[in-house]
Amino acid sequence: MAFRLVILISLFWGLLIWQPPELLGQSSNSLQVEDVGSAAAAPPADPEVGLEASVEQVEPEPASQPATAEQVEDAEQVEDNGPLPVGTTVDSQTVAARATLVRAKALHQEWLNWRTKMLLGVVIVTLAIASLVGQYLRRQPTEYVNPALVRRFRQRLNSWWLMCAILAFGLLLQPIGTVILFGFVSFWALREFITMAPTRRGDHRALFWALIVFTPAQYILIAMEHASVTWGNTNFNYYNLYSIMLPVYASLFVPARIALSGDHKRFLERTAQITFGLLICVYSLSYAPALVNLNLTKSDGTPWNGDPAGLLFFLILMSQLSDILQWTWGHLVGRRVIASDVSMSRTWEGFAGGTLSTGLIGGALCWVTPFLFWEAACMSMIVGVMGMYGGMTMSAIKRDRGVNDYGSLVLGHAGVLDRIDTLFFAAPVFYHLTRFFFSN
DSSP: OHHHHHHHHHHHHHHHHOOOGGGGGOOHHHHHHHHHHHHHTSOOSSHHHHHHHHHHTSOOOOOSSOOOSSOTTHHHHHHHHOSOOTTOOOOHHHHHHHHHHHHHHHHHHTSSOHHHHHHHHHHHHHHHHHHHHHHHHHTSOTTTSOHHHHHHHHHHHHHHHHHHHHHHHHHHTHHHHHHHHHHHHHHHHHHHHHHTSOOOGGGHHHHHIIIIIIHHHHHHHHHHHHHHHHTTOOSSOTHHHHTTIIIIIIHHHHHHHHHHTTOOTTHHHHHHHHHHHIIIIIIIHHTTGGGGGOOBBOTTSOBOOSOHHHHHHHHHHHHHHHHHHHHHHHHHHOOSEEETTTEEEEEHHHHHHHHHHHHHHHHHTGGGSSSOHHHHHHHHHHHHHHHHHHHHHHHHHHHHHTOSOSOSOSTTSOOHHHHHHHHHHHHHHHHHHHHHHSBO
């Protein structure tokens, strides 16, 4: 336990002192542009008037190439050349594009603000306290505590420490590093899912495309979207591509590729297995890191001054908490099992108590999100409901295949799929609700 504490506390302090590399190499022109962006970020009565005023208040400095009123791309040229001189006339479209570019770069530099660091610190302290409780319970006589429950609690605790360490490391790597981390997780999850059932020789080429081509391509598109948003190049909408690539093009390609192999035995079962694995392990999970690309606002439309890393951390934390609380409530007051042939540990009482408890905790953590208290509570309960659906679905697949766990990668708690099954259904629903109601 001491080793886990040293590693996690070191990661936490690393987050506190970490500075993005972009902040160390800023030119004077870039810093002046950021000052303009901060002035424009103040909420004026009229957004366009406020933006124009902020442009006119800049100190005189000759620009190598002034902006024109015909092309929006001039905003990028102005950004590269420095502030506009006094009296320069630009149209509202160019001003809006310039402000969007400055705001995007400012958001990129605010990765991991104090809210996210504080939430990570709270999680680390909570895990440390839980570890002490686990050590205390292990030393109690068997007549006072259930050794099986204590052992399972400590096993889950080990997996939570590992997940927290991996997530903290991914957050240290900045947004692109976080996307890459989720890409590796999806790759391993899909590998576990595919190896759970036997495959035939005719599936090997299709599996190559699923694991080596489609999985990286999904996350490359998400990373490219982040890069385009960060640097203001929003001419191409990457969301329109990565939101349909797997459910449309990959779902059509995989069965066609298997059919070309000439092996028709259990054809429908084999194609369904690979396409469902892509849909769950890659497509659905990829919406979690896609949260970092959203231009988040509050429910009233005003800009949110937080960072998307906190919202990603909030989603993962709520999905794990809902699983913990539903399991805890189920063992305390559970009477009616939801589906005994699928999972004996999930009860209606545990589902209700865990979902409501998750909503209360999520509402209390609204300060790390763009949501109000009741909005954060509702979003957390939705995560709890969808997490239960995801867990039940993955448990049903295990029962169908006659296995207890998907793998043994995570020490003490089976494989990757067993730990993140609550995210598969929760991530896409949470992303789209946030995109539709809390994003420009």
